[in-house]
């Protein structure tokens with residue numbers, strides 16, 4: 001079974017809202033539609049749900065024109081869960097779910113035992129059977145959403161369309177609903193197309209993502225293909241860092257806070273100055289971004305592969321001396337690090353935790369301080385005593401660095417101010 005959206009254009013009056021939208025979804029696929037407000041996500045669902053007739057192009061289910069299906073046939077193939085699921089009448093949850101059987105009933109035909117069994121099965125599947133007798137007006141947003149999804153499922157559709165099914169719900173319901181959608185694709189073979197606001201939730205659960213901007217699909221594919229910092233900047237105008245989650249290996253998107261961006265905009269360009277960051281464990285990530293955006297040449301070391309700092313450096317094309325994952329710094333890495341430090345104008349010892357494995361990074365800071373004409377800065381967001389896992393050795397050596405003239409700042413972003421006035 002395949003749903004094909006072929007070169008669809010759609011208009012509200014004379015205003016074009018979808019342009020050349022073209023993709024297909026296969027049986028058992030959960031496709032997430034993402035994009036900024038007003039990009040046409042809801043309109044796309046409306047077009048598939050026949051609420052808005054495309055002006056050109058075609059929508060086909062298994063090769064059959066959706067627009068040409070009889071209403072009942074269409075409702076047996078497609079079910080939709082709208083954005084607003086408020087119901088103003090105090091029907092019981094079961095009554096609401098049973099309404100989903102209408103496409104299967106003849107005119108004036110009442111629901112049979114079979115219909116009630118189907119409704120019950122769908123309510124059990126969506127974990128809301130215990131709410132069967134409750135008036136829907138009394139349900140919480142999350143409970144109501146499960147009931148409305150159950151209603152859609154009692155239609156026994158092949159394609160389920162959902163418009164922001166998790167917005168306004170707490171994290172437990174968000175997870176419950178996304179897990180349910182996944183289950184419905186994997187075990188019930190549904191095609192699900194869902195507009196999802198939260199990029200990270202979409203990345204975690206969807207098989208593929210389609211990114212819309214101004215009514216066009218600008219990217220479609222796996223989360224890794226679609227959720228790039230460049231795509232998100234182009235579509236949303238937002239600066240983000242995209243990383244892989246250490247546990248799930250899935251993409252996650254973090255916005256870059258405006259405090260970091262403002263610093264960036266205020267400063268000039270400094271391409272002839274090289275700043276080296278001694279970092280690791282994510283302590284250097286914000287400075288890598290900030291300094292690169294300010295036009296400085298940035299280098300970094302020694303960080304372990306898979307470490308946050310390593311990933312951010314690679315993302316920003318910052319030369320970085322690396323060590324194997326979770327391994328102590330070897331002599332080779334230390335020597336490469338010292339070579340890199342020789343080329344820098346300023347060296348910054350970031351707010352790293354120090355153990356025996358990376359004590360050589362403190363030694364590298366000592367080497368830097370010895371080098372003529374080089375400035376050493378220390379970022380101390382937390383006192384070194386709290387980050388010292390060497391039994392006091394690291395603390396002693398950092399205090400000595402300060403005594404010998406290293407400049408201390410309390411926040412990473414302050415490095416930019418100090419460097420630009422030097």
Ligand code: ADP
Pocket residue numbers: 012017035036037038039040041042043044
């Ligand atoms: P999204 O779901 O991505 O936020 P929509 O599909 O709701 O975007 O809207 C796409 C564009 O169509 C927007 O510019 C919106 O203002 C416009 N639009 C949405 N619904 C209507 C309507 N019923 N009549 C006229 N324009 C509409």
